[in-house]
Amino acid sequence: MTRASTVIGEREAFVAPPDKNEVEVATGALRIEADIWDEQADALNLIASEVAQLRVGALESGPFFLLLSAYDEVVGQVHDRCREGVQRTREVAGTLRQVADTYEQEDEDGTHALRNLC
Numbered sequence: 601m602t603r604a605s606t607v608i609g610e611r612e613a614f615v616a617p618p619d620k621n622e623v624e625v626a627t628g629a630l631r632i633e634a635d636i637w638d639e640q641a642d643a644l645n646l647i648a649s650e651v652a653q654l655r656v657g658a659l660e661s662g663p664f665f666l667l668l669s670a671y672d673e674v675v676g677q678v679h680d681r682c683r684e685g686v687q688r689t690r691e692v693a694g695t696l697r698q699v700a701d702t703y704e705q706e707d708e709d710g711t712h713a714l715r716n717l718c
Contacts, residue, residue: 618707620707623703623704623707626700626703627700627701627703627704630696630697630699630700630703631696631697631700633696634692634693634694634696634697634700635693637689637690637692637693637696638689638690638693640689641685641686641689641690641693644682644683644685644686644689645682645683645686647682648679648682648683648686651675651678651679651682652675652679654675655672655675655676656668656671656672
């Protein structure tokens with residue numbers, strides 16, 4: 601049995617390398633998913649901008665400064681988490697694109713077919 605085969609019950613099933621169409625479908629799906637993650641990052645960025653405008657300064661709060669300091673702390677936390685979310689969702693999008701690029705490159709290099717020879 602080779603590394604590229606799988607045992608099913610008592611018989612061996614060999615996994616063929618993906619054809620060009622299968623690679624295109626897989627990489628296309630990865631890139632579509634990456635675009636969705638980028639759209640979500642844009643949405644989080646917009647939320648962060650909107651939340652930042654909710655902060656109340658000392659002059660605006662006047663005698664309610666002590667009460668509003670807790671409010672401002674929450675606003676700051678929400679803003680910071682949204683900004684972190686933007687970074688992380690962009691990283692996911694980038695990783696998905698990198699995986700698609702690698703998969704395409706391996707297909708062009710014949711790496712998928714070579715793995716089934718071992």
